Amino acid sequence: xxxxxxxxxxxxxxxxxxxxxxxxxxxxxxxxxxxNEEILRKVPVLFYEPTLKNYIGLWxxxxxxxxxxxxxxxxxxxxxxxxxxxxGSVSVTLLLGVPAAYAFARYKFKGGEDIAFTLLSFRFAPAxxxxxxxxxxxxxxxxxxxxxxxxxxxxxxxxxxxLWIVRGYFEDISPDxxxxxxLDGHSWFQSFWRISIPLAKPGIAAASLLCxxxxxxxxxxxxILGSSQIQPVTVGALAFITASAIPYGLIAxxxxxxxxxxxxxxLFIQKYLVQGLSLGAIKG
Amino acid sequence: MKINRKLFPYxxxxxxxxxxxxxxxxxxxAVYYSLQRYNLKMPHMKGFIWFDNYxxxxxxxxxxxxxxxxxxxxxxxxxxxxxxxxxxxxxxxKRNWLNNILGVLLVLPLMIAPALxxxxxxxxxNPNFGIVNYLLSxxxxxxxxxxxxxDTVLFTLIMVDVWVFTPFIMILLLAGLRSLPRQPFEAAxxxxxxxxxxxxxxxxxxxxxxxxxxxxxxxxxxxxxxxIIYALSQGGxxxxxxxxxxxxxxxxxxxxxxxxxxxxxxxxxxxxxxxxHVFVKQWHKLKIKTKGELLQ
Numbered sequence: 190x191x192x193x194x195x196x197x198x199x200x201x202x203x204x205x206x207x208x209x210x211x212x213x214x215x216x217x218x219x220x221x222x223x224x225n226e227e228i229l230r231k232v233p234v235l236f237y238e239p240t241l242k243n244y245i246g247l248w249x250x251x252x253x254x255x256x257x258x259x260x261x262x263x264x265x266x267x268x269x270x271x272x273x274x275x276x277g278s279v280s281v282t283l284l285l286g287v288p289a290a291y292a293f294a295r296y297k298f299k300g301g302e303d304i305a306f307t308l309l310s311f312r313f314a315p316a317x318x319x320x321x322x323x324x325x326x327x328x329x330x331x332x333x334x335x336x337x338x339x340x341x342x343x344x345x346x347x348x349x350x351x352l353w354i355v356r357g358y359f360e361d362i363s364p365d366x367x368x369x370x371x372l373d374g375h376s377w378f379q380s381f382w383r384i385s386i387p388l389a390k391p392g393i394a395a396a397s398l399l400c401x402x403x404x405x406x407x408x409x410x411x412x413i414l415g416s417s418q419i420q421p422v423t424v425g426a427l428a429f430i431t432a433s434a435i436p437y438g439l440i441a442x443x444x445x446x447x448x449x450x451x452x453x454x455x456l457f458i459q460k461y462l463v464q465g466l467s468l469g470a471i472k473g
Numbered sequence: 474m475k476i477n478r479k480l481f482p483y484x485x486x487x488x489x490x491x492x493x494x495x496x497x498x499x500x501x502x503a504v505y506y507s508l509q510r511y512n513l514k515m516p517h518m519k520g521f522i523w524f525d526n527y528x529x530x531x532x533x534x535x536x537x538x539x540x541x542x543x544x545x546x547x548x549x550x551x552x553x554x555x556x557x558x559x560x561x562x563x564x565x566x567k568r569n570w571l572n573n574i575l576g577v578l579l580v581l582p583l584m585i586a587p588a589l590x591x592x593x594x595x596x597x598x599n600p601n602f603g604i605v606n607y608l609l610s611x612x613x614x615x616x617x618x619x620x621x622x623x624d625t626v627l628f629t630l631i632m633v634d635v636w637v638f639t640p641f642i643m644i645l646l647l648a649g650l651r652s653l654p655r656q657p658f659e660a661a662x663x664x665x666x667x668x669x670x671x672x673x674x675x676x677x678x679x680x681x682x683x684x685x686x687x688x689x690x691x692x693x694x695x696x697x698x699x700x701i702i703y704a705l706s707q708g709g710x711x712x713x714x715x716x717x718x719x720x721x722x723x724x725x726x727x728x729x730x731x732x733x734x735x736x737x738x739x740x741x742x743x744x745x746x747x748x749x750h751v752f753v754k755q756w757h758k759l760k761i762k763t764k765g766e767l768l769q
Contacts, residue, residue: 199564203571206561210579210636216604217593229602285489292485304486311493313693313749314500317718318738321725322502344492352489406586408700409718423588427704430592437596444592448585455584459577463648470686471645 214448220441225254228437243442252439262435264443266418267425271447273336274411274421275404278343279397285344286351287393291385293352294359305352309468312349319345320413327414334416342410347400350468354399354461357469358392359385395461402451422447506735513729526736535712536720536737543716545627546702547695550634555688557635558642565643566650576647583640590637591704595620598629620706623713630714633701638694642687649683650676685755693748697741717741 220228222239246252251261292298293305323342324333332338362385370380386393408423417428422443429435429443455462463471510522530536561579565572582590597605598619609617619629653676661671699718702708708715708723715723717737724734 202560202564203575206564206575206579210582210640213593213597213636214581214585216597220596233602233604233607281492285492288485289489292482296482298479298482301482301486304490308489308493310749311496313745315697315718315738315741315745316699317721317725317734318503318742319496319499321721321731321734321738322499322506323496324725325731326499326502341492342496345496348489348493402584406584406589408586408588408704412703413722423586423700426589426592430595437599437602440592441596444589444596448589451584451586452581455580456577459580462580463644466641467645467686467690471648471683 214452217441218445220438221445223438223441225436225438240438243436243438244446246439247442247446252436254434254436260434262429262439263417264422264425264429264446267420267422268446270336270411270419270425271405271421271423274339274343274419275401277336277340278347278404279400281340282344282347282351282400283393283397286348287355287386288381290352290355291359291381294356295364305356308349308352311345312468314345316345316409317413320410324413333414334419336419339411339415339419342414343404343407346403346407350403350465351393351396351400353468354396354465355389355393357464358389362388392461395458395465398454398458399461399465402454405451503735504739506731507739509732511730511732511735513731522732526732527740530733530736530740535715538712539715539717539720539737542627542712542714543696546631546634546698546714546716547692549627549631550638550695550698551688551691553631553635554639554642554691555684557639558687559646559684561639561643562646562650565647568651576644580640580644582637583644585637587633587637587698587700588704591633591701594629594633594636595705620714621710623710626706626710626714630702630705633705634695634698637701638691642691645687646680646683649680653679689748689751689755693745696744696748 221243222241223234223237224240224242227234227237242252247262247264250263250265251259253259289308293301320342327333327338366388367380367384370384371377375383405421406423407421411420412424415424417425420428426440426443426447430440458465507526508521508523509519510525511519565576565579585593597603598617600606600616600619600621606617609615618625620626657675657679658671661675666674697718698716699722702714702716702719703722706714708719718741721734721737721741724730724737
């Protein structure tokens with residue numbers, strides 16, 4: 190008897206966990222295929238004719254609402270902005286971070302550990318402390334509302350992340366392989382490019398994907414440092430939901446399109462997620 | 474081209490450092506602003522007032538409210554996420570097809586931007602059509618007020634935070650659980666040690682480094698939480714969900730009081746710096762420990 194109660198509790202726990210954590214995502218997907226009338230029913234409908242109207246409207250930038258004139262939405266630009274900002278940030282981070290990560294892993298140099306921890310501490314500083322003065326600065330020197338400035342600020346999150354993850358991967362490579370290659374008459378750069386980077390590649394790839402996710406998910410930087418022209422989906426979706434008369438299905442559709450890229454990427458970096466999320470402190 | 478051997482590591486790290494130092498300047502500016510009377514609407518009043526901003530915020534009951542709300546939010550999110558995360562990790566620890574799939578799927582909320590997670594929940598708890606309200610009506614809860622009432626707004630925010638960040642704790646602890654050595658458990662099995670004793674005396678102590686890392690990460694993020702709260706309640710109704718960063722944001726953009734906002738952020742930074750200091754120490758110890766074990 191006791192055994193059965195235990196099993197029952199376990200099943201209930203599984204159901205509760207799935208309901209709480211996964212049902213909201215499933216329902217938002219569901220809502221994005223509904224018309225406003227279907228969403229607004231008192232008793233939710235489970236069986237309905239799914240429509241792609243919301244997706245088409247989002248892509249075209251206009252949607253016809255019954256009883257009203259055509260409504261214009263600018264969400265596509267937010268998506269493009271998110272892509273530009275995330276890809277730009279990750280590229281800059283790779284360029285700056287990989288050599289630095291290598292230096293921290295390979296050389297014991299004076300102040301090295303201090304520099305590494307200073308870079309790490311940016312990850313934990315209150316964002317507004319830095320952005321508020323930056324906002325005033327950028328307005329003065331004309332950098333407000335530019336992709337360049339935002340990508341620069343994004344380095345505050347992506348650079349420490351990549352640095353600390355990739356550092357761990359470089360540390361796992363035996364320096365002897367590099368020495369041997371260099372004894373053959375190859376330069377440092379050749380050994381770095383042909384030996385070290387290919388060996389650390391899985392780590393670098395996983396770290397850049399994680400950086401991409403963090404950059405894509407960032408909200409506060411663009412909220413303060415950019416106008417609606419360059420704001421990413423996170424800020425755009427909030428404006429979307431607070432604007433009146435936008436059909437709820439369209440809002441759900443905007444959210445789905447905004448979260449889909451990161452959800453898909455997350456599936457690719459499963460194996461590296463633990464190490465990445467703990468900045469290399471825990472090996473998964 | 475030969476670069477001095479000693480200088481070489483600095484050459485490699487310099488670009489990364491320079492980019493971040495560019496960001497360090499605003500930090501000092503913020504500290505400088507916090508010592509000034511600086512309101513964008515009254516530029517002629519600008520002047521050095523030393524610690525008056527700090528005296529002002531600490532004698533202001535609404536700042537104490539901000540501290541209280543922030544700490545309440547942090548406390549409950551960490552406790553709930555830790556217990557729930559540990560519980561789920563224990564449930565999923567055994568490798569089988571269901572647990573493997575759930576281990577992958579349960580990470581998804583963590584990959585959603587916190588601001589967007591708030592919006593998802595706003596659609597789910599909407600008073601007109603929210604599915605959660607409909608489901609709750611079956612267990613006799615009608616018209617739950619969610620974010621529209623001071624009594625329930627913190628509960629709502631904590632729920633969203635728990636939804637997003639429990640997977641973080643879960644995935645770290647799951648990795649920890651699966652990496653624990655088998656021998657102590659086998660020995661306990663042979664000696665016929667009861668389950669709860671095994672849990673409190675073997676599992677928990679061995680899991681401690683993982684719990685520590687996970688909760689310190691969360692602690693630093695939770696006390697600074699902005700996205701979830703700004704996207705869901707903006708500190709309201711009234712000031713019932715006013716946390717540090719939302720408060721500083723409103724000080725800046727609604728009241729244009731830069732000096733006061735900067736002072737608030739410096740206070741938050743001091744708290745975070747203290748926590749970070751504790752964190753880095755423990756984290757370093759942990760790293761050395763795991764490395765040492767690998768070498769043996």
